[in-house]
Amino acid sequence: MAEHTWNISPLHCGISVSDLEASIEWFGRVLDFEVVSRDSIPAAGFDLAFLRNGDFEIELFQCYEYKEMSEERKVPNLDLKTLGTKHICFAVDNLDALVETFYENDVEIVQGPEHLIGNYYCFIHGPNDILIEFIEH
Structure with a gap:
């Protein structure tokens, strides 16, 4: 059996939120995260933003319909x-x-x-x- 060496490190965490703008503001104000990118994907039913602090990112999703x-x-x-x-x-x-x-x-x-x-x-x-x-x- 072949041996593999994996280099794994945290990249991001995905979080669904009801209000993308308010969540971006909260993560910036409280934890010093900055917006890296934003996008809308209407076909999938959500808007998203990537925020970064240091080497770690949070991916925020605001679904048009959520539970x-x-x-x-x-x-x-x-x-x-x-x-x-x-x-x-x-x-x-x-x-x-x-x-x-x-x-x-x-x-x-x-x-x-x-x-x-x-x-x-x-x-x-x-x-x-x-x-x-x-x-x-």
């Missing part, structure tokens, strides 16, 4: 029971300073900041109550 997220998807420990991708997580060097930015921008902190299993972390709600985790490294 609201269920309530249990908005709570970290309840969401674990639903199959599929759970949340996006960012490593940060000063979680307490970032939490202050959350307070200044009226960002809802869902869990933490607290220590658990050797990590200092917190979860917030981003646009449309998506879960976003931050871990201090």
